[in-house]
Structure formats: C-alpha cells, structure tokens
Amino acid sequence: MKIKKAVFPVAGLGTRFIPATKAMAKEMLPVVDKPLIQYAVEEAFDAGIEQIIFVTGRGKKALEDHFDRCFEVELTLQNKGKKDLLKQIQELVPKTGTIVYTRQNEPLGLGHAIWCARDIVGDEPFAVLLADDLIQTNKPVLTEMVKKFDRFRASIAAVMEVEKDQTDKYGILDASQLEKNIFRINDMVEKPAPKDAPSNLAIVGRYILTPTIFKHLGKKKTGAGGEIQLTDAMKSLLKEQPVFGYKFEGTRFDCGDKAGFQMANLAFALERPDMRDKLIHFIKEIQKDF
Ligand code: G1P
Numbered sequence: 001m002k003i004k005k006a007v008f009p010v011a012g013l014g015t016r017f018i019p020a021t022k023a024m025a026k027e028m029l030p031v032v033d034k035p036l037i038q039y040a041v042e043e044a045f046d047a048g049i050e051q052i053i054f055v056t057g058r059g060k061k062a063l064e065d066h067f068d069r070c071f072e073v074e075l076t077l078q079n080k081g082k083k084d085l086l087k088q089i090q091e092l093v094p095k096t097g098t099i100v101y102t103r104q105n106e107p108l109g110l111g112h113a114i115w116c117a118r119d120i121v122g123d124e125p126f127a128v129l130l131a132d133d134l135i136q137t138n139k140p141v142l143t144e145m146v147k148k149f150d151r152f153r154a155s156i157a158a159v160m161e162v163e164k165d166q167t168d169k170y171g172i173l174d175a176s177q178l179e180k181n182i183f184r185i186n187d188m189v190e191k192p193a194p195k196d197a198p199s200n201l202a203i204v205g206r207y208i209l210t211p212t213i214f215k216h217l218g219k220k221k222t223g224a225g226g227e228i229q230l231t232d233a234m235k236s237l238l239k240e241q242p243v244f245g246y247k248f249e250g251t252r253f254d255c256g257d258k259a260g261f262q263m264a265n266l267a268f269a270l271e272r273p274d275m276r277d278k279l280i281h282f283i284k285e286i287q288k289d290f
Contacts, residue, residue, distance in 0.1 A: 001125060003049065003146050003149060004124065005053060006052055006053065007114055007117045007129075008041070008054050009055045009104070009110055009130065010025065010054050010131065011055055011057030011107070014026025014029075017258070023059070025062050025063055026256075027060075031134060031265050035066060036131045036132070036134060036255055037066070038066070040130075044129055046140055046143060047127070047142035048143075048146060049127060052099045053102065053117045055104050056102070056103055057104055057107075067094060067099055074090065102116055102120060104116045109223075110130075110228075111230040111231075111232065112227070112228040115214060115218060115220075118214045121214075122211070125149065125210050126209060127142060127145070127206070127208050127209075128208075131255075132254065133206070133252055134252070134253045135206075135250050135252045136251045139248070139250065141204075141246075141250070142206055144246065145158065145246050148208075154243060155207070155209045155234065155244070156207070156243070156246050157245055158206035159173060159245040160247060161201060161247075163200070164194050166194075167193070168191045169191065169202075170191065170202035170203055171188055171189070171190050171230075171234075172188065172197045172200070173186075173188050173198065173202070174187040174188065175245050180247075181248070182247075183244060184244060185238060185243045186238075190224040190231035190232060191225070203245075210241060213237055216236040217230070219233075219236070251267065
C-alpha cells in the first residue's frame with residue numbers, strides 16, 4: 001500500500017518566537033527565503049505524497065494563502081518580466097484539491113492534533129511531518145522512510161542520537177539495532193529526565209504510521225506536560241504491531257528553538273552559491289572577536 005497522505009500539525013501558537021509570531025504563524029518563519037512549512041511540504045511531495053492534511057487553528061490563514069495562487073503578485077511579476085520568480089511562486093501551489101484543512105480547536109497536544117485528521121486519513125498508512133524539525137541531507141528523510149515502509153509494512157519514526165542531558169525534550173526509545181540505520185523499538189517514553197531515559201535515541205518529527213494508531217490516540221490519555229502525546233499512543237501501538245526507528249543521515253535543526261533556527265538559516269544560506277562567499281567572509285571576520 002502506498003503512502004499517499006501526510007499530516008502536518010500546524011496549530012501551535014509558537015510562543016517561543018513572540019513577538020515574531022504574535023500575528024504570524026510560526027510555520028511561516030523563513031529559513032533563508034522559504035517558510036519552514038514549505039520545506040516540509042516539498043519533502044512530502046518529493047516522497048510521493050499526494051494529499052497534504054494541515055491540522056490548523058486560529059491565526060493560521062497565511063498558511064492557506066501561501067499555498068494558493070495570488071494573481072496580484074503573479075501579474076506584477078509578469079509585467080516586470082521576472083520570469084524566474086513567477087515560475088517559483090506558481091510551482092509552489094499544489095494542484096487544486098490536494099491540500100485539506102481541518103482544525104484542532106483545543107490545544108491538547110501532538111497526539112490530539114494527529115487524531116483530528118482521523119476521518120481524512122481513513123484506513124490507510126500515512127506520514128506525519130513536524131515542520132519545526134528541518135533536516136539538511138542528501139537523502140531526504142521521508143523518501144527514505146517510505147522505502148523502509150515498503151519493506152517492513154509497519155510504523156516507523158525518524159530517530160537520532162541526542163546529548164544525554166537533552167532527553168527531556170524528546171520522545172526517547174528503548175530499541176534494538178537491527179541494521180546500520182534500523183532499530184526495532186521495544187518501548188518509548190515522552191520527555192524523560194536524563195536519569196530515567198532508556199537511551200539517548202530520540203524521535204525526530206517524521207513518522208509513518210499505520211491507521212491503527214487512531215484507536216490508541218482515541219483513548220485520549222494525557223501524558224507528559226498534561227498533553228495527549230503521540231509517543232504514548234505509539235507505545236500502546238507497540239503491544240499489537242512492531243514499530244521501527246530509522247536513523248536518518250544529515251543534520252537536523254530544531255527550528256522551534258531560537259538558536260536552532262539561526263543555525264538552520266546559516267547552514268541553508270551557506271548552500272546558496274549567491275550568498276556563500278559573503279557569509280564565509282563575514283563569519284571569518286566576526287570569529288576574530290570570539
Ligand atoms: C514532539 C514529540 C517528541 C519528538 C519531538 C521531535 O515534541 O512529542 O516525541 O521527539 O517532537 O521534535 P515537541 O518538540 O513538539 O515538544
């Protein structure tokens with residue numbers, strides 16, 4: 001069965017980026033010149049996803065407008081002969097009907113956000129992407145995970161090793177390594193204190209889930225932070241189906257964190273030939289003061 005649908009939980013308020021996010025969706029924060037959400041949506045389409053499901057909330061209208069046509073801008077670019085830009089903004093608009101919006105009308109956590117998409121996803125395996133987790137890689141993570149799904153026919157989470165003192169920021173695994181990049185998950189816990197963490201193998205925001213997850217999310221049990229956690233539902237899923245971890249290649253930036261967001265901007269800007277030299281020169285200059 002092909003993975004055709006991807007769920008993007010985008011209802012979060014982005015309080016860590018206030019004042020920038022007071023009137024603007026945090027997913028619209030740009031890394032270089034592209035909003036965070038666009039990186040994630042492009043990753044999904046590149047992996048063969050056909051339908052994008054945004055679980056959104058109040059104040060997120062800019063997301064809808066971003067993925068829609070804007071004739072005013074198109075006309076202006078056309079009149080000015082800016083063909084490249086025109087092509088760019090036309091290409092980022094997915095085919096009509098491929099984006100579906102639903103709302104999470106209570107901030108009850110990531111697990112609850114995914115559960116809100118249950119009727120749109122239906123009875124098929126699907127992907128989940130957290131736009132905050134931006135990954136710079138030559139092997140796009142979701143594409144790799146779709147390949148792994150074809151092999152294992154089971155739920156998979158992207159994983160990476162984190163510093164031992166950072167476990168309370170992530171879902172942490174107790175897992176057995178099967179191959180170089182593949183783990184079989186035995187247990188998992190959301191945001192454990194370092195002393196309670198079963199390992200330093202953390203979940204990063206890319207998942208492929210079987211629809212059975214909705215049964216577990218539907219129990220609406222609250223966990224860490226008083227929220228309905230996806231990790232808890234996956235832990236419960238483990239009792240009836242295997243769940244795997246895919247250790248991806250590349251660098252993950254936590255764009256929900258101010259420092260992580262700045263690092264992402266620098267790393268992605270350094271990939272751009274038109275900026276690279278200027279930035280390297282600047283870094284060398286300011287480095288002298290460190
Ligand atoms: C969420 C998940 C957590 C995962 C993390 C990855 O946490 O609940 O298991 O490790 O994303 O970014 P959040 O960062 O939303 O608190």
